[in-house]
Amino acid sequence: MRKAIMILLVFGCLFSMVGCNDYETYGDQKEKERNAISKFISDSAIVVISETDFHAKGDVTDVAKNEFVYMNNTGVYMQIVRKGVGTPLQDGENANLLVRIFELCLMDTTVITNDYDIYDPDVMSIKRTGKTYTASFTSGVMKNAYGSSTAASVPAGLLVPFAYINVGRERSDEDRIAKVRLIVPHTQGHTIASSYVYPYYYEMTFQRTNDL
DSSP states (O other): OHHHHHHHHHHHHHHHHHHHHHOOOHHHHHHHHHHHHHHHHHHTTOEEEOHHHHHHTTSOOOGGGTEEEEOTTTOOEEEEEEOOSSBOOOTTOEEEEEEEEEEEETTTOOEEEOTTOTTOOEEEEEEEETTEEEEEEEESHHHHHHOOSSOEEOOHHHHGGGGTOOBOOOOSTTOOOEEEEEEEOGGGSOHHHHHHTOOEEEEEEEEESSOO
């Protein structure tokens, strides 16, 4: 009887070990995320610059060199393709923006985009309070993918560029609205990103629905 019990205990331990080996810790997930970001940076020939260099150059990134600045406080990598026409959001200001967006999951290559229909951009409602920006998608693919029937909260990582870009409307052939590219870690992403520890890559443009 004791022998049978010992055998059962041994098998129980073995199954427990297998279960432990199959279990993926948060640390394991973060390591996979870091590897996915590093691979994307390498495959895309991205040149990472520091915030110090970014500020020294006037808060710009050299697109010709494919520069992205690494933001220390958020872990977001950002490329400002164009600062855009218009003016920055002012303290206390609320604005509605038309947003063109391309979202790529770096773990499973899932894509969400509204680039296929020029007449159907996402709409973002954004507010600036001091140095803090809050926003929601009130219509479009991001609301449909990540929101409720009324709106979807804009992830913190997607709001990082607003401290450095203008938002306006194109009024001539020379005018260009703001465009950015971002690599956003799960800590700054939407609910799916944070739940699965997935990083995402974004390309986004912003245009006011109307002028001040």
